[in-house]
Amino acid sequence: MKTMAHVRYLIVFVLVLLSGCVSAPKGLTQAEAVRLAEIFIIENGYTDLPATRTKLSFESLEFFGDDTEVMLQQRHDTLERKSVSAGGEKDAGWTVVFRYAHHPDANVGRAVTMNFDGSKMRVQHQDIFLAR
Numbered sequence: 001m002k003t004m005a006h007v008r009y010l011i012v013f014v015l016v017l018l019s020g021c022v023s024a025p026k027g028l029t030q031a032e033a034v035r036l037a038e039i040f041i042i043e044n045g046y047t048d049l050p051a052t053r054t055k056l057s058f059e060s061l062e063f064f065g066d067d068t069e070v071m072l073q074q075r076h077d078t079l080e081r082k083s084v085s086a087g088g089e090k091d092a093g094w095t096v097v098f099r100y101a102h103h104p105d106a107n108v109g110r111a112v113t114m115n116f117d118g119s120k121m122r123v124q125h126q127d128i129f130l131a132r
Contacts, residue, residue: 027090027116034086037096037112040121045072046079046110048101059125077101079110084130090116097128107131 028036045051051072058071079098088094093116099109107130114121 028094028118030086030088030094033088033094033114033118034083034096036114036118036121037086037094037098038081038083040112041079041098041123042081044123045075046077046098046123047081048077049081051075057122059123083112084109088116092116093120094118097130099130 040057041047042049043052043055044057053068056068056071078101080101082098083096084099086094086096094114096112096114097109098112099106103109109128109130111124111126111128112121113124
């Protein structure tokens, strides 16, 4: 009888351990987050390269309605392709910063934010002021 109880506890213990391993989200490395953000700004038309229209993501404060052409014209060639900095924390997610391509102040840019696992990626509408 005691042996069966021990076996049950052992099975429950192993199942709990395995379920924790399976459900835990995998976080990205900083290099992976940077690479995803660089692809994201290219696909969304912020660089000098053409946008990938099937992968467009909208900012929280874009008011172009259904006029994707105007939105892409406004975005085109506004950011450099390569990020200038990145950082993150497990609970807060990743922030990857891009310098403006043609801004009079070279210390101003925009940020791409995402969850730690790379989900919910978006370009923030506020400017980021880079360290001088």
